[in-house]
Structure formats: C-alpha cells, structure tokens
Amino acid sequence: MTKRVALSWSGxxxxxxxxxxxxKQGVEVACLITTVPIEIGRTFGHGEKMELVNLQAKALDIPVEFISCTFEDYTNSFANALKSYKHQYQLDGIxxxxLYLEEHREWGEQLAKDTSLEPIYPLWGRKEDALxxxxxxxxxxxxxxxxxxxEDVLDITWLGRQLDTAFIHDMMTKDCCPMGESGEYHTFVSDGPLFHAKIELEQPEIIKFETTQKYEFQKIKLIQKE
Structure with missing residues (x-):
C-alpha cells in the first residue's frame, strides 16, 4: 500500500x-501545505505571494492547502488544519x-505526534553535508x-541568481550554510522533472525589509510543456 503524506511547502x-x-521512493505526496500568517498576508517561509505557490501547485498537479494563522497561534493553527487534512487526504504522514536544525525537527515531530501522523524528513543529515x-x-x-x-550575509547581487555550478563555487567562498538553512537566502523553483508546466518570472523589483531584500516579480506566466 502506497504511503500518502502531506509536504510542508515553502516553494x-x-x-x-x-x-x-x-x-522516487514511491511515496505519494497527496497535498502541499503552506502557512500564511495574517500579519503579513504572504507565505511564512519566504514571504512569497500566494499566487506563485498556487502556480507551482498547478504546474506540479498537486493540490496546495493554505493555513491562515497568526504568529502567536502558528502551531495550533497548523495542528488543527492538519487534523482536517489527515482525513480529507487519508494521510499517513507529514x-x-x-536539513539539520534540531529545533526544527523537534517542532515537526511534536506536531506529527499531536496529529497522529508519521514525521518524515527525507533530506535530514549533517551540517557538513549541506554543500x-x-x-x-x-x-x-x-x-x-x-x-x-x-543582508548581513549576502549582498544584492545574489538576488535573481540561478542555482548552478557558478553559484556553488561562489557559495563556497562565503561563511554561511551553502543551503541557506539559517535563512541566508531563499529560492523559488519554477521548473523541473516533476513540473508539467514551467513558471516564467519577469520584471523583478527589489523590496527592502528590515534585515532582508527580496525580488518581487511583476510579470508571472505559466507555460505548458509540449
């Protein structure tokens, strides 16, 4: 019997x-889950527009569920919504x-315990494995x-860069996690093997926050693959 799981999704x-x-392991990802704190009206993980996450879900042909919450009741809102999704999607796990931050795993394992689901961490490893x-x-x-x-780690020239071999080379010169596990940088995935369509991102504008800077794309288009 195929295991069915929900995947916490940042994009x-x-x-x-x-x-x-x-x-690839034969696990069925029945739905994606993205939290949206009402204080910012954007995704919790990357501060992204919900529109972009919706496009990813369409491109992947996997339903996405948005959990509306506040920073104060984040965990309770997540747990309550997950209990509902458990029955709706017949989930076995979350x-x-x-990657390696223990406090994040402890939170997720407690959430899974509270909702009687199996906690699954397919990328879990050591900090040294990040590169x-x-x-x-x-x-x-x-x-x-x-x-x-x-901003305290990477300057504005890193915005808009693609993750490629040159990115790996330049990241090796920086004193930070190559995968940005502590929020040094965030990414948006727009295409790949599991995507039935690709997302075209154009006309970026830079938005400055208190400690970070972000690319905001003014033109977004979903293009079906032939």
Missing part, C-alpha cells in the same frame, strides 16, 4: 528536493524539507532562482 529548493526524493546537497539540487534538473537574501 523553494529544499521542499522541492524533498518532493523529488519522496516521489513530511518536511528540514553536497546543494550540488545534488543543481544536478537534479530543477530550476531555482534566489528571491531573498539576508
């Missing part, structure tokens, strides 16, 4: 790589794209664009 490289690995994991993503065939950077 970036980590959750996409988790999806790819789960699919999967996360976390290898970045190379794995670059070689995977998915297209990811840097959409947000933390």
């Amino acid at each position: 970036g490289k980590d959750s996409c790589l988790a999806l790819d690995k789960l699919t 999967a996360f794209g976390d 290898h994991l970045l190379a794995t993503f670059v070689q995977s065939g998915y297209k990811a664009t840097v959409i947000r950077v933390r």
Whole structure:
C-alpha cells in the first residue's frame, strides 16, 4: 500500500528536493501545505505571494492547502488544519524539507505526534553535508532562482541568481550554510522533472525589509510543456 503524506511547502529548493526524493521512493505526496500568517498576508517561509505557490501547485498537479494563522497561534493553527487534512487526504504522514536544525525537527515531530501522523524528513543529515546537497539540487534538473537574501550575509547581487555550478563555487567562498538553512537566502523553483508546466518570472523589483531584500516579480506566466 502506497504511503500518502502531506509536504510542508515553502516553494523553494529544499521542499522541492524533498518532493523529488519522496516521489522516487514511491511515496505519494497527496497535498502541499503552506502557512500564511495574517500579519503579513504572504507565505511564512519566504514571504512569497500566494499566487506563485498556487502556480507551482498547478504546474506540479498537486493540490496546495493554505493555513491562515497568526504568529502567536502558528502551531495550533497548523495542528488543527492538519487534523482536517489527515482525513480529507487519508494521510499517513507529514513530511518536511528540514536539513539539520534540531529545533526544527523537534517542532515537526511534536506536531506529527499531536496529529497522529508519521514525521518524515527525507533530506535530514549533517551540517557538513549541506554543500553536497546543494550540488545534488543543481544536478537534479530543477530550476531555482534566489528571491531573498539576508543582508548581513549576502549582498544584492545574489538576488535573481540561478542555482548552478557558478553559484556553488561562489557559495563556497562565503561563511554561511551553502543551503541557506539559517535563512541566508531563499529560492523559488519554477521548473523541473516533476513540473508539467514551467513558471516564467519577469520584471523583478527589489523590496527592502528590515534585515532582508527580496525580488518581487511583476510579470508571472505559466507555460505548458509540449
């Protein structure tokens, strides 16, 4: 019997790589889950527009569920919604794209326990494995664009960069996690092996936040593959 799971989805490289690995393992990702704090009206993970995550779901042909919450009741809102999705999608587990931060895993495992689901971490490993994991993503065939950077680590020239071999080379010169596990940078995946359509991102504008800068694309289009 095929295992059915929900995948916590940010729209970036980590959750996409988790999806790819789960699919190759024969696990069915029944739905994607994205939290949207009402304080910002954007995704919790990357501060992205819901429209872009909806386009990813369409391109992947996997339903996405948005959990509306506040920062204060984030965990309770997630748990309550997950209990509903468990029955709606007949879920066996909840999967996360976390890599090595123990406090993130502890949170996810407690959430899974509270909802009687299996916690699944397909990318889990050691901090030292992050560079290898970045190379794995670059070689995977998915297209990811840097959409947000933390100013104390990476300057504005990193915005809009594609994750490729040059990106790996330049990241090796920086004193930070190559996968940006502590929020050094965030990405948006627009195409790849599991995508039935690709997302075209054009006319970027830079939005400055308190400690980060973000690319905001003014023209977005879903293009079906032949």
